[in-house]
Amino acid sequence: MVRRIDVTGADGVRLAAWEFADPPKGGREDEKAPGVLLLHGLMGRASHWAGTARWLSARHRAVALDQRGHGRSEKPADGPYTREAYVADAEAAIGQLDLAPVILIGHSMGALTAWQLAARRPDLVRALVICDMRASALGAQSQREWEEWFKTWPLPFATLADVRKWFGEDDPWLERPRPSRGEFYAEVMAERADGWRPVFSRRQMLMSRETWVHDAHWEELALVQCPALVVRGVDGELGRAEAQEMVRVLPRGEYAEIPDAGHLVHYDQPKPWRAALEPFLQAALLTS
Known part of the structure; x- marks a missing residue:
């Protein structure tokens, strides 16, 4: 069963949270x-x-959040789409949903939000999973490449099959076909009068990215006090050397890598992803 819960984020932005509410096993009802x-x-x-x-x-109690500018959450025209806003939104969600002390699981930008919140509010966070997110600065060239990449999207797509094919096979950024990537992007498309378009604004995505790609984030990583697992796809964006340095910098860091997985680790290899997370989460609950 899945149910939607509305959350009020920073600056009054309306956020949609989704609770996967099957009754937990292994404990008393209360x-x-x-x-x-x-x-x-x-x-x-x-x-x-x-x-x-x-x-x-x-x-x-598993809750996934549509972050500002994404999914069913509000998309204010001019933001803010700052690091502070994203972190404050996550903190608000934890408080309003009574999730603390919480386990944070973040992918890419969501992982950065997770470790920044863990660094700033250690009292709220029990454990942390960082999935394929770099701590190093990516720089202005990376931002320019994203701007150019967005221009290559052949919008609107006539069908969802076209979405899956382009992102899974034809996208010039792809080194080899990844059907899971096509499925990932099909989920963020909505049908309009002229065809299928993303549910987000590409301009707003660039605004969001602009607030973190120019800076390194090692200092905040070092402030994370809880157990933290760094997970990388072998073919993802986070290299092995940087991932292992992140583990070294984290006071209680651990490392896992998933073979035959790209950036979308949990989509590419869901079973190995689960196998990497479950023992970490079980140990974190025992030691927290």
Whole structure:
């Protein structure tokens, strides 16, 4: 069962949270199940976490958040789409949903939000999972490349099959076909009068990205006090050397890598992804 819960974020922005509410097993009915907040990456949405949230919901209270500018959440024309706004939104969701002490699981930009919140509010966070997000600055060239990439999108798409094919096979950014990537992007398209278009504004995505690509984030990583698992796809954006340095910098860091997975680790390899997370989460609950 999935239910939507509206949350008020920073500056009064309306956010949509989605609770995967199967009754947790293994405890008394009056026990509070450990809370998990799942944070998608740039251009993502809460539904991208459905597979992960379903197995989590057997023992946890699993909630996925549509972050501002994404999914069913509000998309204010001029933001703000700052790091501070995203972190404040996540903090508001934890408080309003009574999830603390929470396990934060973040992918890409959502992982950055997660570790920034864990650094600033250690009292709220029990454990942290960082999925394929770099701590190093990406720089202005990376932002320019994204601007050019957005221009290559052949919008509008005539059908969802065209969406799946372009993002899974034809996108010039692809080194090899990844059908899971096509499925990922099909979930963030909506049918309009002229065809299928993204549910987000590409301009707003660039605004959001502008606030973090120019800076390194090692100092905040070092402030994370809770157990933290860094997960990378072998073919993803986070290289092995940087991932292992992140683990070294984290006071209680651990490392996992998933073979034959790209940036969308939980989409590409859901079973190995689960196998990497479950023992970490179980140990974190025992030690927190």
